[in-house]
Amino acid sequence: MQVTVKTFAHLRDRLGFAESAAEVPEDACVLDVWQSITDGSEMPRSVLAAVNLDYAAADTRVHDGDEVAFFPPVTGG
Amino acid sequence: MQVTVKTFAHLRDRLGFAESAAEVPEDACVLDVWQSITDGSEMPRSVLAAVNLDYAAADTRVHDGDEVAFFPPVTGG
Amino acid sequence: MSVELRTGVFEPWRELADAPDGGLGAGAYGATCAFVGTMRDFNEGDAVSRMVLEHYPGMTERQLEAIVEEERAAHGLLAARVIHRVGPIEPGEPIVLVAVWAAHRREAFAGGRAIMEALKSRAPFWKHEQTSAGGRWVEHNTKG
Amino acid sequence: MSVELRTGVFEPWRELADAPDGGLGAGAYGATCAFVGTMRDFNEGDAVSRMVLEHYPGMTERQLEAIVEEERAAHGLLAARVIHRVGPIEPGEPIVLVAVWAAHRREAFAGGRAIMEALKSRAPFWKHEQTSAGGRWVEHNTKG
Numbered sequence: 001m002q003v004t005v006k007t008f009a010h011l012r013d014r015l016g017f018a019e020s021a022a023e024v025p026e027d028a029c030v031l032d033v034w035q036s037i038t039d040g041s042e043m044p045r046s047v048l049a050a051v052n053l054d055y056a057a058a059d060t061r062v063h064d065g066d067e068v069a070f071f072p073p074v075t076g077g
Numbered sequence: 078m079q080v081t082v083k084t085f086a087h088l089r090d091r092l093g094f095a096e097s098a099a100e101v102p103e104d105a106c107v108l109d110v111w112q113s114i115t116d117g118s119e120m121p122r123s124v125l126a127a128v129n130l131d132y133a134a135a136d137t138r139v140h141d142g143d144e145v146a147f148f149p150p151v152t153g154g
Numbered sequence: 155m156s157v158e159l160r161t162g163v164f165e166p167w168r169e170l171a172d173a174p175d176g177g178l179g180a181g182a183y184g185a186t187c188a189f190v191g192t193m194r195d196f197n198e199g200d201a202v203s204r205m206v207l208e209h210y211p212g213m214t215e216r217q218l219e220a221i222v223e224e225e226r227a228a229h230g231l232l233a234a235r236v237i238h239r240v241g242p243i244e245p246g247e248p249i250v251l252v253a254v255w256a257a258h259r260r261e262a263f264a265g266g267r268a269i270m271e272a273l274k275s276r277a278p279f280w281k282h283e284q285t286s287a288g289g290r291w292v293e294h295n296t297k298g
Numbered sequence: 299m300s301v302e303l304r305t306g307v308f309e310p311w312r313e314l315a316d317a318p319d320g321g322l323g324a325g326a327y328g329a330t331c332a333f334v335g336t337m338r339d340f341n342e343g344d345a346v347s348r349m350v351l352e353h354y355p356g357m358t359e360r361q362l363e364a365i366v367e368e369e370r371a372a373h374g375l376l377a378a379r380v381i382h383r384v385g386p387i388e389p390g391e392p393i394v395l396v397a398v399w400a401a402h403r404r405e406a407f408a409g410g411r412a413i414m415e416a417l418k419s420r421a422p423f424w425k426h427e428q429t430s431a432g433g434r435w436v437e438h439n440t441k442g
Binding site for chain 3: 314315322326328332333336338339390393402406411416442
């Protein structure tokens with residue numbers, strides 16, 4: 001199945017793309033998506049993830065068509 | 078010696094005057110001023126006092142020409 | 155640092171809109187906290203139609219200035235402004251504005267709140283309310 | 299309850315002056331607490347000449363709305379309003395306005411502060427600063 005991947009701020013600068021598609025297995029979780037876009041690297045604790053605009057843990061299951069986002073700690077306000 | 082006495086809010090209503098002069102002995106304190114205007118009654122704990130625009134305790138000494146004020150708990154803001 | 159008593163209606167947000175920097179340079183502060191207390195049309199279960207705010211001329215200004223200076227020092231505030239009504243007030247009208255400017259939000263919230271608490275407990279103001287049952291002195295403030 | 303993102307300069311106090319009641323009736327609330335975060339011209343020891351606020355369209359609004367609703371319920375707020383800048387910002391310009399309306403000052407201060415803390419920790423915004431040494435991402439927020 002396929003998910004949309006978005007990245008923000010210095011994580012986008014580091015990964016080199018703002019938006020992309022990722023092909024992952026049917027039972028994939030957020031961590032699998034991360035590994036599919038980083039050639040299998042560990043997901044640092046400082047990286048935050050969201051699925052369909054809500055915060056999600058590394059083991060959150062994703063589904064076909066989901067929007068999965070990765071970003072650094074937020075600094076608004 | 079003589080001091081000016083001011084009263085405020087429902088204490089003024091109760092005592093019946095807003096401003097008055099009181100004759101007190103040379104070594105008088107705030108409590109003596111209170112008693113001189115109330116025929117010797119006790120000073121309730123809820124009555125606040127000020128001497129020359131600063132809060133003062135019952136045993137604060139007063140001096141000739143001082144302005145001594147008595148008022149209930151404040152309710153501004 | 156500025157303390158004012160006002161006898162007429164004032165618009166607290168417009169006061170700040172006209173002087174948003176509290177006398178500081180733009181860019182010199184990062185956080186502003188403003189509190190406005192407004193007269194409600196009910197209190198302690200009764201409809202209130204009107205209020206008169208009595209104060210102790212001279213002492214009120216002196217206490218407000220002392221409060222602002224103490225909390226400025228305690229919280230590292232860069233600037234502070236207090237405006238307080240006296241005299242007759244109608245429901246819906248602002249009673250008090252406390253605004254503080256600081257480097258960061260922690261000091262701004264803490265300093266603004268501290269000035270309000272000190273004002274409520276120390277500044278010599280007394281509220282006299284007009285209700286359908288007649289006039290009455292407000293006996294105590296809401297807990298902060 | 300209202301949440302807005304703005305791409306241009308805004309005047310937080312004038313926004314409140316034009317809508318001081320937060321959509322409530324005058325007389326229905328007793329306390330308003332408003333916080334404004336402003337861009338300073340220095341951060342972590344360096345002069346900052348410009349900043350760009352990146353955000354995650356869709357998620358940012360959703361998180362802000364969730365935060366406002368949670369803190370409204372937690373603190374019994376009567377109304378709340380949040381305006382947050384996105385895009386390029388110059389020193390001295392307001393970044394965020396959080397305003398809350400409540401019956402009493404305790405809820406107003408606590409609710410306003412709680413919304414700011416939640417916004418700082420959860421709302422997806424990222425600051426990119428331009429200093430004399432070049433551009434840099436702000437790595438973490440000041441402690442609240």
